Amino acid sequence: MPLSRAKIAAAAIQLADVHGLDGLSVRKLAKELGVGPMRLYDYVVNRSELLDLMVDAIYAQIAEADQHSQWRATVLAIYHRTRDATLDHEWFSDLLGGRPHLGPHALAVGESTAAALSQAPAVRDIDDLQRIVGALNAFVIGALRREVTERRTARTTGTDVTTWQKTLGPYLTRMLKTGRYPTVARLVIDGAHLNPEETFHHNLITILDGITS
Amino acid sequence: MPLSRAKIAAAAIQLADVHGLDGLSVRKLAKELGVGPMRLYDYVVNRSELLDLMVDAIYAQIAEADQHSQWRATVLAIYHRTRDATLDHEWFSDLLGGRPHLGPHALAVGESTAAALSQAPAVRDIDDLQRIVGALNAFVIGALRREVTERRTARTTGTDVTTWQKTLGPYLTRMLKTGRYPTVARLVIDGAHLNPEETFHHNLITILDGITS
DNA sequence: TGCGCTACCGTACGGCGTATCCATAAGGTA
DNA sequence: TACCTTATGGATACGCCGTACGGTAGCGCA
Numbered sequence: 001m002p003l004s005r006a007k008i009a010a011a012a013i014q015l016a017d018v019h020g021l022d023g024l025s026v027r028k029l030a031k032e033l034g035v036g037p038m039r040l041y042d043y044v045v046n047r048s049e050l051l052d053l054m055v056d057a058i059y060a061q062i063a064e065a066d067q068h069s070q071w072r073a074t075v076l077a078i079y080h081r082t083r084d085a086t087l088d089h090e091w092f093s094d095l096l097g098g099r100p101h102l103g104p105h106a107l108a109v110g111e112s113t114a115a116a117l118s119q120a121p122a123v124r125d126i127d128d129l130q131r132i133v134g135a136l137n138a139f140v141i142g143a144l145r146r147e148v149t150e151r152r153t154a155r156t157t158g159t160d161v162t163t164w165q166k167t168l169g170p171y172l173t174r175m176l177k178t179g180r181y182p183t184v185a186r187l188v189i190d191g192a193h194l195n196p197e198e199t200f201h202h203n204l205i206t207i208l209d210g211i212t213s
Numbered sequence: 214m215p216l217s218r219a220k221i222a223a224a225a226i227q228l229a230d231v232h233g234l235d236g237l238s239v240r241k242l243a244k245e246l247g248v249g250p251m252r253l254y255d256y257v258v259n260r261s262e263l264l265d266l267m268v269d270a271i272y273a274q275i276a277e278a279d280q281h282s283q284w285r286a287t288v289l290a291i292y293h294r295t296r297d298a299t300l301d302h303e304w305f306s307d308l309l310g311g312r313p314h315l316g317p318h319a320l321a322v323g324e325s326t327a328a329a330l331s332q333a334p335a336v337r338d339i340d341d342l343q344r345i346v347g348a349l350n351a352f353v354i355g356a357l358r359r360e361v362t363e364r365r366t367a368r369t370t371g372t373d374v375t376t377w378q379k380t381l382g383p384y385l386t387r388m389l390k391t392g393r394y395p396t397v398a399r400l401v402i403d404g405a406h407l408n409p410e411e412t413f414h415h416n417l418i419t420i421l422d423g424i425t426s
Numbered sequence: 427t428g429c430g431c432t433a434c435c436g437t438a439c440g441g442c443g444t445a446t447c448c449a450t451a452a453g454g455t456a
Numbered sequence: 457t458a459c460c461t462t463a464t465g466g467a468t469a470c471g472c473c474g475t476a477c478g479g480t481a482g483c484g485c486a
Contacts, residue, residue, distance in 0.1 A: 025441080025442060026442080036466045038446095039465065097362060130400055131416060134359065134412065135352065135356075138352050138356035139348065141355030141359070143355075180324070184324050190339050199344055207352070251435065255434080259475095260475090
């Protein structure tokens, strides 16, 4: 097996899936592939280019979204698929919005999204399109980052009450008991655990429909 | 000068403002403060806690937003101030959404935002509030990340045409000339350079009014 | 005077990205 | 067959990083 950019990216993704982006080093990746570290620099100029490779591989996964005849359904499908891919590869959220996504598959996804949105009746000119694409992407980036962060903290502190009280619990409850943050306290304590997918869907629809009308 | 968490945070912020988060190391920070590296670990348990300190210092800056009598004006003021602070300290965008913001000032900002939004007529119960706060925060996080990323690439590649053509230009124009990304091409080529602040404001208002009605 | 405690610091370890140089194998030519 | 060229892969090394650890100097107090 002669080693290739695709193979390197696949191994890197697998490593990052398990150990996160911090746990992905050029050296470990090389060891995983059974070669010396410097070998990888024949295929990639930088660690950062390695990340670009990984990102575009994820976009390839996203780009497989089915084309719907309705522009609205197409847009929703793409963003939901983005969410699915992000939850499958949480490190992806660390890179979301942090660098320009210019790989071929990223461009393809961007093209599908923009093309669909350009069919919305409210989109009169290219400036409208730019604003709308920007707003939607911004929401999705932020929402996915938040969701992944919540997942991570829930995982490390544990969802159950006992470990929660041993980690962030004391500090947070102490802060909330000061009475200086009543609304936040209500959100934390009384706020039901909303279904993340439903919340994402609901907010996405609200913004999409609000912005295209 | 006896060294304190506040002083450490201030020096760290200054360093990060100039050299970015990557250019901020515990060792450099210690040297800047005229002490040995390990000295800082008497005030901070981790590099990560150092970042938390810095983040909360920025939230302190944001929290100074004036209180308006109208909830809508309050919300807008807070988010605009968030944007201002982020553009003053671009590294802040790298941390946005990537970790829970639980410092006292972050909580204060969250409290002000949530309290204001809870006065919106459309907010009936706490679940509404949770969804709306989540959606707005998500948009702002994503929008600021994107804006900072654009600023950075514009800075390194240069805004003028000549350097642009020497860096990303060739690759991107080649990709766009394939004809596979017509809509993206139109966005890049024909899309006017929209005023970032206006775009932010416009989108924020659209989402805010769409979601609270 | 002696003693424990605290504040502080120097050193060191393991890991990182990557520049540079070396060994070896492969293949073409005389 | 013998030699030279060229590509392929690897070992080593440099300068950084975060931080664990052990030691020391100064000081309050018995």
